[in-house]
Amino acid sequence: MTSATTTGVTGVEGAGAGPLAGVEGGSEAGAGSGTGAKGGPGAGLRTGAEGGPGAEAEGGPGAEAEGGPGAEAEGGPGTGAWTGTGAEAGPWAEAGPWAGAGPWEELVTAALLGTDRRPGAGTPGELLDAAATQTLRRRAGLVPATAGTRPPDAPPDERPALPEAARRRLALLLADRSAPAHAGGRRGSAPDLGELLPQWLALANERGLRAPAELLPALLDAARARTDLRPQALAFAGPRGLWLARLNPEWRFAQRGASGSAVLPRPEDTASVQLLWQEGLFAERVALLGAVRAHDADAGRALLAATWTTERAEDRLMFLDSLRDGLSASDEPFLEQTLADRSRNVRATAAELLSALxxxxxxxxxxxxxxxxxxxxxxxxxxxxxxxxxxxxxxxxxxxxxxxxxxxxxxxxxxxxxxxxxxxxxxxxxxxxxxxxxxxxxxxxxxxxxxxxxxxxxxxxxxxxxxxxxxxxxxxxxxxxxxxxxxxxxxxxxxxxxxxxTEAERADWVARFISAHGLSEAFQLLGVCVVPWAGALGRAVVDALEIARDAGSYPWSFSGVMGLAERCLDPAESPRLEALTATPPEREGASPGAGGYWAEAFQRLVATLHLRATLRTELSA
Incomplete structure (x- = not known):
């Protein structure tokens, strides 16, 4: 018998074709992991080689008689059970600290703590050899899992595909490869790509474009991490995104938040509507109710009333809240009955809707x-x-x-x-x-x-x-x-x-407020204005920022407004900002370094506006 040592998953000094072959002149035809007998095909898993210190003596309790089922006669097939490597004078000899290789958890513990802190653990090399042996055992003994049921095919999405430039841009935005912040929390002059993603999704949805299949996992991960992205991200992901979300528990939020509008039956298809209402997921039922109400308010209300008493309280609340769109006097009888609902939150919502009539x-x-x-x-x-x-x-x-x-x-x-x-x-x-x-x-x-x-x-x-x-x-x-x-x-x-x-009246009121009072109290008001800001509002914001800079104001006080401007200012305003990107001379009484910060902030604002203009061009290609 030739000495052979199995390290990891490779046998040595074997002429066989398999990676675990360790036999002289033989080949490995089976799933075994170790060394086969001299001249045998080595299909079995055996304990010990001839004369090795890890093998039993012939006729001993751990071995079969020559030719028996537990041992392998010279030239005969090996079918015995193997639990280790029995190479002559191999590294796993009985005298070693890891003879027989203990449980995997013990090996991991020794590796984490270090062999010097585990009495009798031996040298690091011996520990690694034992780990390799255990790895081989675990792999050899692995029972193949039963194949699961194949999921249904993804539904079709007939929307137009993204232009190639827009697809590449989306991959960059999802990767969020923004420039790191400078020391002291300064953001630098590079645009923040993560903040542009919501606007990109809104533009893509306006154009009715289809999400690339290969980017759906990254899109769902982004929506899982940022709740503000979910409505736009799930609308863009479409029916295939909802299909994919069902296969991953980490994306289960999509089952309650997806619109599902792309896979809904036509409202006039009564049989399909009833089937989905009875058997659909919650998100699909909410979307279905909205679609049916938009087509026929009375039919939508009747659909809800038919199963109202069997719905869960939290679902009743969500269904009731969906009645806000298209609320009319014809909804009053149903809402009046709901005032007696057993859920306090449902009663309060019904009262609120009735008071809106x-x-x-x-x-x-x-x-x-x-x-x-x-x-x-x-x-x-x-x-x-x-x-x-x-x-x-x-x-x-x-x-x-x-x-x-x-x-x-x-x-x-x-x-x-x-x-x-x-x-x-x-x-x-x-x-x-x-x-x-x-x-x-x-x-x-x-x-x-x-x-x-x-x-x-x-x-x-x-x-x-x-x-x-x-x-x-x-x-x-x-x-x-x-x-x-x-x-x-x-x-x-x-x-x-x-x-x-109205949008115009809103923008005009806020523009006049900023002109009279500056930006210190305008942040909340700017947040309700339609994007992109109207010309007068954008000019009022830029003028107020310039006044704040020239007055030597503490620059970080306006970081929130500057962030809003990056997302909301019309890109057509960028030429007016070019002159503000230079670093102004330090003024007496100004905050130290304020001029440099303002220049950096305006550079970032201009770069972001240029990038937003590019996004629109790419999506319109």
Missing amino acids: PGSALAGRMAERAASCVSLDRTGEVATISVEAPHECDAAMQRDGVAPRPPAGRGERSWWLGQLVESAPLDSWPRRLGGRSVPELVTLPVADDWGDELHAAWCRAAVRQRDAEWARALLGAPSAAPGEGAGTASLAERAKLLSIL
């Missing part, structure tokens, strides 16, 4: 309650609004969606009052308060410091009822300082009120 019975009940709390006091020289907040929240109020327990820091009575006023129809107030116009009502003084509470409730009502007249009055003049004159002083409330105005 000024002619609903709930809105009328809320108007009566609010009118008993708010009235016009003419006893003084100037007419004043008098407020008497509710003293209790009875069962009827709770059924109509009034939450009895206020959040921390709010008084009960003011909490109840706000809910009544925001749910009452806005057109009821001019009649209730002396026939005055909406701007006049907003300017009326309110007794006993109830003004902020009343105006905040009116703001919520204007947003809920999408009343532009009340929104304009509550916004007040953009030139007026916050807290002065009519209207609300809250920037958050102003941002919500702006959202219901």
